[in-house]
Amino acid sequence: MIELGVPYGDPLADGPVIAEAAAVARAGEGGFGLVHALQVAAAFIRDPGVDQAPPVVAMTYMNPVMRLGLAETADRMRDAGVAGLIIPDMPPEASAPWRAVSKGLDTVFLVAPTSTDERLAVVAAVSAGFVYCVSSMGVTGERESLAIGLAEQVARVKRHTDLPVAVGFGVGDAAQAAQVAAIADGVIVGSAIVRRQSDPVAVESFVRELAAAVRS
Amino acid sequence: MSDVLLPSAEMAYSTPDAQGFYGPYGGTFVPETVVPALQELAAGYQEAIEDAAFVQELLYLLRDYVGRPSPLYRADRLAREVGLGAVYLKREDLNHTGAHKVNNTIGQCLLAKRMGKNRVIAETGAGQHGVATATTAALLGLECAVFMGVEDIRRQALNVYKMRLLGAEVIPVAEGQGTLADAVTAALRHWVERVDDTFYVIGSALGPHPYPQMVRDFQSVIGSEILGQMEEKQIPQVDAVIACIGGGSNAIGTFYPFLRDVPAGKRPLLIGAEAAGLGLDTDRHGAALTKGSPGVLHGFYSYLLQDDSGNPLEAYSISAGLDYPGVGPEHSYLKDEGLVRYETVTDAEALEAFALLTRVEGIIPAIESSHALALLPRLAAEIGSDATVIVTVSGRGDKDMDIVREAGLGE
Numbered sequence: 105m106i107e108l109g110v111p112y113g114d115p116l117a118d119g120p121v122i123a124e125a126a127a128v129a130r131a132g133e134g135g136f137g138l139v140h141a142l143q144v145a146a147a148f149i150r151d152p153g154v155d156q157a158p159p160v161v162a163m164t165y166m167n168p169v170m171r172l173g174l175a176e177t178a179d180r181m182r183d184a185g186v187a188g189l190i191i192p193d194m195p196p197e198a199s200a201p202w203r204a205v206s207k208g209l210d211t212v213f214l215v216a217p218t219s220t221d222e223r224l225a226v227v228a229a230v231s232a233g234f235v236y237c238v239s240s241m242g243v244t245g246e247r248e249s250l251a252i253g254l255a256e257q258v259a260r261v262k263r264h265t266d267l268p269v270a271v272g273f274g275v276g277d278a279a280q281a282a283q284v285a286a287i288a289d290g291v292i293v294g295s296a297i298v299r300r301q302s303d304p305v306a307v308e309s310f311v312r313e314l315a316a317a318v319r320s
Numbered sequence: 321m322s323d324v325l326l327p328s329a330e331m332a333y334s335t336p337d338a339q340g341f342y343g344p345y346g347g348t349f350v351p352e353t354v355v356p357a358l359q360e361l362a363a364g365y366q367e368a369i370e371d372a373a374f375v376q377e378l379l380y381l382l383r384d385y386v387g388r389p390s391p392l393y394r395a396d397r398l399a400r401e402v403g404l405g406a407v408y409l410k411r412e413d414l415n416h417t418g419a420h421k422v423n424n425t426i427g428q429c430l431l432a433k434r435m436g437k438n439r440v441i442a443e444t445g446a447g448q449h450g451v452a453t454a455t456t457a458a459l460l461g462l463e464c465a466v467f468m469g470v471e472d473i474r475r476q477a478l479n480v481y482k483m484r485l486l487g488a489e490v491i492p493v494a495e496g497q498g499t500l501a502d503a504v505t506a507a508l509r510h511w512v513e514r515v516d517d518t519f520y521v522i523g524s525a526l527g528p529h530p531y532p533q534m535v536r537d538f539q540s541v542i543g544s545e546i547l548g549q550m551e552e553k554q555i556p557q558v559d560a561v562i563a564c565i566g567g568g569s570n571a572i573g574t575f576y577p578f579l580r581d582v583p584a585g586k587r588p589l590l591i592g593a594e595a596a597g598l599g600l601d602t603d604r605h606g607a608a609l610t611k612g613s614p615g616v617l618h619g620f621y622s623y624l625l626q627d628d629s630g631n632p633l634e635a636y637s638i639s640a641g642l643d644y645p646g647v648g649p650e651h652s653y654l655k656d657e658g659l660v661r662y663e664t665v666t667d668a669e670a671l672e673a674f675a676l677l678t679r680v681e682g683i684i685p686a687i688e689s690s691h692a693l694a695l696l697p698r699l700a701a702e703i704g705s706d707a708t709v710i711v712t713v714s715g716r717g718d719k720d721m722d723i724v725r726e727a728g729l730g731e
Contacts, residue, residue: 113496113631114505114617117351117512123495130631137629166349167616171630193349193616197339216353218515223356241353242513 106148107190107292110141110164117192119245121295138168138177146184159187161212161233166193169202178206188212188233196230203230212236215261217251228265234290237261238273245295246276255287278317285318333579333659335650340529343656346649348528350508350619357515362530364435369537374434381426382541385459386416388423390542392549392710397680403700406708408555410546412570412715413685419715420539420570421452425521427538429456432519439463439514442521443507445472445500445566446640446688447479448715449523454488464488467507471498472640479719497634500566500644504618524567525648528619532648539573542712547577559707560589560699563714564691565662566606566641568592568648570714575660576650588710589661589703592651593691595637596664606635608647609655609662622649638667638723639687641715667727669694674717675729686715687723 111126118126129136141162149157162181169177169191181189188210194202196213203211210233215224217238228235237258240251251257251274261269271284272292284291293314300306335342340362348358368374382388390411399407412420425442432440440462444450450466457464466483470492473480483490491510496502504527511520525535550558561578563571575590582588597605605611608623615624617632625633625645635645654660665673670687673694678684685693692711699709717724724730 113627114501116505116508116619130629135627135629135631137631139629165616165630167624167626167632168630170615170621171626171628192351193619195348195350195352195355198347198349214352216351216355218353218356220356223352227352238351238353241515243509 105159105161105290107294108141108145108160108162109294109298110138110162110168111136112165112168115165117243119243119295121299122244125298125301138164138172139180142180142184142186145186149185157185160185161188161190161210162186163190163192166191174202175205178209181209190214190236196226199230214238217241217253217257221260221264224261224264228261228267231265231267234268234270235261235265236292237269237271237288239271239284240274242273244273247274250274250280250283254284258288278313281314282317282320291318332584335653336529336533340533342532342650342653345614345622345652346529346532346620348619349616349621350528351512353512354515358528358530360435365431365530365534368431368434374430378427378430381430382423386422386426387414388541389545389549390414392546392553395677395681398677398696401676401680402696403705404696404709405706406555407696408708408710409683410542410574410710410712412542413683413689413713414716417448417452417455418718419448419452419686420542420573420712421449421523421715422456423541423573424523424535424538424569425449425452425456428519428521428534429453429460429462432462432521433460435519437517437519439465439518440521441465441467441507441510441518442523443467443500443503444479444523445469445503445643446719447472447476447483448641448719450488450490451479451482451486453521453523454483454486457488458486465491467491467493467503467510469493469496469498469500469502472500472503475640475723476719499634500640501617501632501635508618524569524644525572525650526567526618526620526622526646532620532650535569536572536576536650539569540576542570542573543575543577546574546710547581555708557708558588558710559703560591561710561712562591562593562692562695562699563712564642564688565592565594565609565647565651566639566644566688567646568651570712572648572650574712575654579659590659591695591699592660592662593695594662594664595635595639595642595691596666597636597638599666600664603633604636605664606637606643606645607664608635608645609651610664612645612647614652617646620649622646622652623655638670638727639691639720641686641688642691663695663698665691665694671724671727671729674724678717683713684717685713686717687720689713689715
């Protein structure tokens with residue numbers, strides 16, 4: 105699965121690597137926003153260069169979606185062939201208007217180490233596709249070690265949902281990815297890949313390394 | 321006593337709803353990590369304002385530490401100069417620390433303590449809220465860190481020094497333009513990491529629920545006092561009440577008691593003054609209500625200066641307290657409902673008003689507050705030379721000496 109980050113000017117949940125990448129993308133002529141990101145997704149899904157494109161999930165903040173319009177965003181996502189999206193600053197309570205127009209798209213919600221059982225139930229009730237388990241307090245980005253109690257956290261989330269549970273925020277190398285793969289259904293790596301983006305060869309070898317690690 | 325903070329049951333104007341919405345505005349748009357903390361905060365706040373002991377301690381500190389009530393001063397020479405019957409100034413500039421900000425920091429820091437959080441963080445633009453938070457933290461023995469953009473640190477070196485003297489750590493924010501909006505983002509991110517032991521003291525009536533409500537309630541002491549002082553001074557009729565708007569906390573604190581307690585037919589015209597900076601036809605202003613469109617920033621839905629892709633735009637004003645690209649959600653609601661009128665004032669008009677008040681009354685206002693004062697001559701032309709107008713002077717101008725000197729005043 106590919107998570108496609110949409111560049112945004114105030115990425116509240118993102119650490120320095122992704123914030124910097126967003127700033128670089130937006131600095132180009134005419135800017136680069138949700139509309140452009142969905143065009144990139146559509147082109148890739150149409151012609152992925154392999155037999156079948158992996159599912160693409162967009163990650164964007166609330167305001168670009170509101171600016172484009174909820175229904176318009178949903179239409180464009182379906183047209184592009186995008187499978188779903190993640191909006192980190194849209195908690196379940198604020199999601200009804202979006203869910204009403206986004207039939208056919210999986211909206212992935214996040215749970216955090218601070219989520220109580222009550223919150224986990226609320227998130228599980230609305231999430232689709234998978235549940236995104238935020239492994240550490242704070243913003244996206246690589247950490248030296250995985251959070252203590254992660255296995256327990258994943259197990260707690262799983263008691264509330266039958267959906268796959270994927271772990272992100274702080275997974276930065278193959279060894280950590282392998283550790284997470286042992287306890288969760290999916291591993292999400294963002295900053296560690298984005299950090300290598302200026303060197304496509306490095307990206308490819310790193311992703312192969314990650315893939316081998318989670319399958320081992 | 322609790323009527324300072326608690327709305328009466330039969331009131332006509334009632335905001336926000338249980339989810340923190342003011343009409344369509346406000347709400348909670350934040351990462352899940354802080355949702356539990358916000359829910360805990362909303363519950364803790366409700367408990368606190370229903371607790372007589374909490375309210376009593378708050379009122380005690382507002383009186384004996386801040387120096388409240390602040391005077392409602394009749395500025396006769398100013399009234400003559402601008403061509404109005406009477407002008408009353410609500411003197412928030414006379415508060416301890418020199419601005420209205422302390423009304424809110426005392427409320428929030430008392431709440432932090434009550435909720436068992438011994439560390440507070442704050443964002444600051446001009447440094448007034450940072451100084452007020454650092455001051456209150458010193459008073460209550462709390463650890464304090466203040467996020468401030470590098471550009472603002474440069475412009476407001478004296479306030480940075482004050483905060484450090486008061487024992488606060490000032491954390492420079494280099495991202496973005498290095499101004500207020502970037503400081504809010506940095507503080508929110510930090511709060512996500514340290515939500516267990518840290519209380520985020522937001523400085524204006526904005527952010528996710530319950531902040532806009534909480535800050536409004538703490539600042540409502542301004543408007544409540546005005547209503548009492550109007551009666552005391554037997555001011556027969558007030559035609560208009562004016563306050564400046566960045567995030568909008570001194571304005572909502574001034575207006576809210578009028579909206580809540582005065583029937584619509586008897587209510588004076590309520591007017592907010594936004595920063596027009598170098599002019600509304602340029603991209604150098606901070607007029608979110610006048611020129612913006614609704615969107616989400618910093619966890620709430622409100623009018624916002626934004627580009628076609630939904631990215632927040634940089635706001636500008638000569639006053640560091642008004643250069644915020646958004647505005648508190650209740651103001652957006654009040655604008656749409658037509659309950660408050662919002663006008664704009666340029667840097668040049670604000671400087672002129674600053675010079676006038678200084679010269680004819682011997683009161684040096686903050687450059688933010690000068691935006692409110694600048695509406696007086698316009699208003700005289702509109703509602704006549706017999707009219708009575710109240711202006712909230714949100715702070716004093718000591719911090720602005722370098723800025724007005726650079727602008728050439730007093731040369």
